[in-house]
Amino acid sequence: MSSPKLFMHIKEPSLASNLLSLNSVSQYELNISHQGENWLDQLTLAKCDVALIEVNSLDDIALKELIHSPVFYQTEFLFFSQGEPDPILDQLMNKGAGFHYRAPFHFKLIESSLDDVFRELSAIKGNTNTQTSYLDQFGLLVGSSTAMHSLYQTIRKVAVTKANAFIIGESGTGKELIANTLHVFSQRAEAPFVAINCGALSPELIDSELFGHVKGAFTGAHKDHQGVFEQAEGGTLFLDEVTEMPYEHQVKLLRVLESGEYKPVGAQQVKIANVRIVAATNRTPHDAIRDEVLREDLYFRLAQFPIMVPRLRDREGDACGLAQHFLAYRNAQDGEHKQFSAKSLDKINHYVWPGNVRELKHAIERAYILADDTIHPDHLITNDVNHQVEQDKTAGIPFGMRLDDIEKIAILKTLKQNNGNRTDTAHQLGISVKTLYNKLDKYESIKAI
Incomplete structure (x- = not known):
């Protein structure tokens, strides 16, 4: 089996030398361009799988011609530049050209990208009957749609700054993967990435989980404990579902963001936080502030750079691509060669996936x-189940029942289904959290009477 072919058009000697020294480059059949000649013509003749292109001139004729060339769709590109604005290159990236690395270059990440591409190309060349993944990958994220490439571009810009990021998106869209990718592409990449789900924190232990405690600080504190701020020292702290943190505790988080100081429970010594904060929520921040589940001043501290995550139904073509990606990796794990039928891919493509990527992944796992x-359409049970729910959603509601009684039943059943999580319950019912609390208080008052 022949190795994948790599084309290199790099003028700057030190950049060329560093790229040639990467172990991942040695895996490819290497083709180096003749300087002074049109590199796109050379790439077209060479028919390479991957191209490393240095972009250092707005007058690069080949770059302008690339978007109209079949090579654009047949080759994985890694562009290198000094960072000068280049509208032609921006247009190419928005069309899904590949990766754009700006100086100073992170060669470890470049090598990782080349390794990933090599593995995918080798799988394709080695067994054309094997289900493969063809989607682009950036950090821990996978997707080739315009929406995802726009997200990649945003992450590249934000990652290299010191700004706190606030990730906003529906459940199942991959907010933690985005946070982790921000970390990987940041200057803190060698330090820890620590994630904590604010909705899972016990109100009695929030201070300890965030800031740590010393031995004997409270009953059960048998030894010193590092909080997440200390665990993530020098790295990134991801606060998932930050709107689930009790409102009265959010002011303590705000103080740390304002002063950089915190004190473990029971300790006398103040510590200085050295972490980058990335927070996330599946709620609309405006609604969360209005409903008094998120402090407005905390939001502005966290959201120095808001990042909106696209829903799966807004990522054209990615649902089928992700399905094939998940199946390819599951096949590789078990040594299988399972495939999708054309009708099953059509079913995947036309379903709206309200649970986003998480729902899709679970559906593929079951299939x-x-x-x-x-894998045939009847193996993909999600659509059938939701269709049945749509048909039966009025079943069991007796004629003539008072509307306020129906409302009460809906609220209490939804609350029970969500294990008492009031934010999720309000979101599913289409009401504010404040309204939900008022109604529950009303039910308790009636019960007391």
Whole structure:
């Protein structure tokens, strides 16, 4: 089996030398351009799988011609530049050209990208009957849609700054993967990435989980404990579902962001926080502030750079691509060669995926277990289940029941289904958290009478 072919058009000697020294480059069949000649013509003749292109001139004729060339769709590109604005290159990146690395270059990440591309190309060349993943990958994120490439571009810009980022998106869209990718591409990449789900914190232990405690600080504190601010020292702290943190505790987080200081529970000594904060929520910040589940001053401290995450249904073509990606990796894990039928891909493509990527991944996992060699539409049970729910959503509601009684039943059943999580319950019912609290208080008052 022949190795994937790599084309290199790099003029700057030190950059060329560093790239040639990467172990990942040695895996490819290497083709180096003749300087002074049109590199796109050379790439077209060479028919390479991957191209490393140095961009250092707005007058680069080949770059302008690339978007109209079939090579654009047949080759994985890694562009290198000194960072000068280049509208032609920006247009190429928005069309899904690949990766754009700006000086100073992070060669470890470049090598990782080349390794990933090599593995995917080798799988394709080695077994054309094997389900493969063809989607672009950036950090821990996978997707080739315009929406995802726009997200990659945003992450590249934000990652190299010191700004706190606030990730906003529906459940299942991959907010933690985005936070982790921000970390990987930041200057803190060698330090820890620590994630904590604010919705899972016990109100009695929030201070300890965030800031730590010393031995004997409270009953059960048998030894010193590092909080997440200390665990993430020098790195990135990801506060997932930050709007689930009790409102009265948010002011303590605000103080740390304002002063950089915190004190473990029971300690006398103040510590200085050295972390980058990335927070996330599945709620609209405006609604969360209005409903008094997120402090407005805390939001502005966290959201120095807001990042909006696209829903899966807004990522044209990515649903099928992700399905094939998940199946390819599951096949590789088990040594299988399962495939999607054309009708199953059509079903995946036309379903709206309200649970986003998480729902899709779970559906593929179930289909993989159910199928023998080929995954057919009946193995993808999600759409059928939701269709049945749509048909039966009025079942069990008796005629003539008072509307306020129906409302009470809906609220209490939804609250129970969500294990008492009032934010999720309000979100599903289409009401504010404040309204939900008022109604629950009303029910308690009636019960007391």
